[in-house]
Amino acid sequence: MVVAQVSSPEVADAGARFLAEVGAKTAGVSRLEMCIQCGSCGGSCPSADAMDHTPRGLFALIRAGERDEVLHSNTPWMCLSCYHCVVRCPQDILITDVMYALKVIAEEEHTYPNNVAPDFAGVFVGQARRFGRSWEMGLTARHYLRHYILRLPRMTPMALGLFRHGRIGLLPHQIHQKKQLQAILRRADELERAR
Amino acid sequence: MTNYLYYPGCSMEGSGRSYRESLEGICEPLGITFEEINDWNCCGATEYVSLSTTPAYAMIARNLAIAAGEKKGTEPLVAACSACYLNLAKTDHYMGQQPALNARINDALGAGGLHYDPGTIKVRHLLEVILNDVGLDKVKAAVKKPLTGLKVAPYLGCMVPRPDVDGAYTNHEQPNDLDRLLRALGADVVDYPLKTECCGGHMTQVAPKVGLELIRRLVAEAEKREAVMMVTVCPMCQINIDAYQGEMNAMFHTHYKMPIVFFTQLMAVAFGVEPGKAGVGREYTNAKKTLVQALKAAPELTLAAAGVAPAARKPRPDKRALPMPRMADSEVEE
Numbered sequence A: 001m002v003v004a005q006v007s008s009p010e011v012a013d014a015g016a017r018f019l020a021e022v023g024a025k026t027a028g029v030s031r032l033e034m035c036i037q038c039g040s041c042g043g044s045c046p047s048a049d050a051m052d053h054t055p056r057g058l059f060a061l062i063r064a065g066e067r068d069e070v071l072h073s074n075t076p077w078m079c080l081s082c083y084h085c086v087v088r089c090p091q092d093i094l095i096t097d098v099m100y101a102l103k104v105i106a107e108e109e110h111t112y113p114n115n116v117a118p119d120f121a122g123v124f125v126g127q128a129r130r131f132g133r134s135w136e137m138g139l140t141a142r143h144y145l146r147h148y149i150l151r152l153p154r155m156t157p158m159a160l161g162l163f164r165h166g167r168i169g170l171l172p173h174q175i176h177q178k179k180q181l182q183a184i185l186r187r188a189d190e191l192e193r194a195r
Numbered sequence B: 001m002t003n004y005l006y007y008p009g010c011s012m013e014g015s016g017r018s019y020r021e022s023l024e025g026i027c028e029p030l031g032i033t034f035e036e037i038n039d040w041n042c043c044g045a046t047e048y049v050s051l052s053t054t055p056a057y058a059m060i061a062r063n064l065a066i067a068a069g070e071k072k073g074t075e076p077l078v079a080a081c082s083a084c085y086l087n088l089a090k091t092d093h094y095m096g097q098q099p100a101l102n103a104r105i106n107d108a109l110g111a112g113g114l115h116y117d118p119g120t121i122k123v124r125h126l127l128e129v130i131l132n133d134v135g136l137d138k139v140k141a142a143v144k145k146p147l148t149g150l151k152v153a154p155y156l157g158c159m160v161p162r163p164d165v166d167g168a169y170t171n172h173e174q175p176n177d178l179d180r181l182l183r184a185l186g187a188d189v190v191d192y193p194l195k196t197e198c199c200g201g202h203m204t205q206v207a208p209k210v211g212l213e214l215i216r217r218l219v220a221e222a223e224k225r226e227a228v229m230m231v232t233v234c235p236m237c238q239i240n241i242d243a244y245q246g247e248m249n250a251m252f253h254t255h256y257k258m259p260i261v262f263f264t265q266l267m268a269v270a271f272g273v274e275p276g277k278a279g280v281g282r283e284y285t286n287a288k289k290t291l292v293q294a295l296k297a298a299p300e301l302t303l304a305a306a307g308v309a310p311a312a313r314k315p316r317p318d319k320r321a322l323p324m325p326r327m328a329d330s331e332v333e334e
């Protein structure tokens, strides 16, 4: 276990740098530097059991500059985006968005602990970019074939059930202005890379 | 008729189809109309924001820009899916909060000839619109077939009451909004303390053990509270609890059969729409039978409740016929 100890100036520097990096990556104003390590987040988190560090623990590691440990942690990937921690945090820290920011950095550097969630996000987003809409059928089929072959026998009747109830289409819906959307996203990609 | 701009979201055309169908059935009685914004795109759910920040928010903002271009007065943009609602609301909020993010998003939107000024569009969730704009009096007045005796667990899920960027909720963990609405329909709303717990979102896809355990807790609690069905406001919650209940049962060796429907479906049915037309029956665990039974049982009871007709009293059984335990005479004397 890594115990966070901000003792030497080097550690403090690395911590400040990483804290600033995560803050800059967060969509809203993260306020992560205001964390008082109270632990309300971990105590409220329905997913804490599955995490290798509680949110509080992860924030201590960020402050200690343990960049590697943080970016390899499964914590952001186990976050459900339930915002329980956010409404309970006495310091109004955007914990969920910090988790998103950490996932984005881990995606860029390929440090995620396993590729199931990143793959799912990748396929989902690829289809949304291509069609302008998400495509449940295509997404689920591809995801199960790649990652959950063993779950397929149970999933097939389920997919058929959805189909029978008219709840899943074989073909994706598409928007008209796909070119416009893609132009916006290409420019957004450039801007993201240039940050 | 009050008009609203409307963002349906992808699942309304697929797995959440019954949400859309039932929404159509409640507009007229409530005196509202929804105008779907033109050529809207996917909000990216919770996936895109986990992958890359600027493109994720630019994709969401395209919808806000389209809505801003179509708005004629002060109409808000209404979303029914919790994830869509939160993404749209958060994007508007963060663009206003972070000038750098705003600049990047508008730079990207510009590549498609669009622009969006944060604050132009107010994003709202359907449930909140019905409660605050339409009001419960109007809802009650529209009820033709009260859902008397139907024991429902009000399941709001997480992303509507939290993080609540616009401060629409006074209570983020135990709000009673959905309870009040369902009660207005005549339903018997059970106390459901897990009402804002998470259904796991995409966890059924990326970490099934975690996801299925969350579903188990929700369903087990609803059953423990003697609800005959759960009621939701979110297509993601619906599909998780409905379609994955079988896999969850297999994993935990349980036998739950808990139907889950959208609140709009119950509204439509209470307003007199035939259940099938409100999309009831598209669930895995069929809610139709339970619902139809409740409707059959309802009319007399509600006439009585409304004070129109006195409730027929069961004749009191003859006292002598009651198998009451009696004290032995000897005991009485002592």
Ligand code: SF4
Pocket (backbone or CB within 6 Å): A034, A035, A036, A037, A038, A039, A040, A041, A042, A055, A056, A059, A085, A088, A089, A090, A091, A092, A093, A095
């Ligand atoms: S609840 Fe907020 S202040 Fe407390 S440990 Fe978590 S992030 Fe830090």
Ligand code: SF4
Pocket (backbone or CB within 6 Å): A041, A044, A045, A046, A047, A048, A055, A078, A079, A080, A081, A082, A083, A084, A085, A086, A095, A096, A099
């Ligand atoms: S938002 Fe994430 S970190 Fe916060 S309580 Fe929910 S699962 Fe835990």
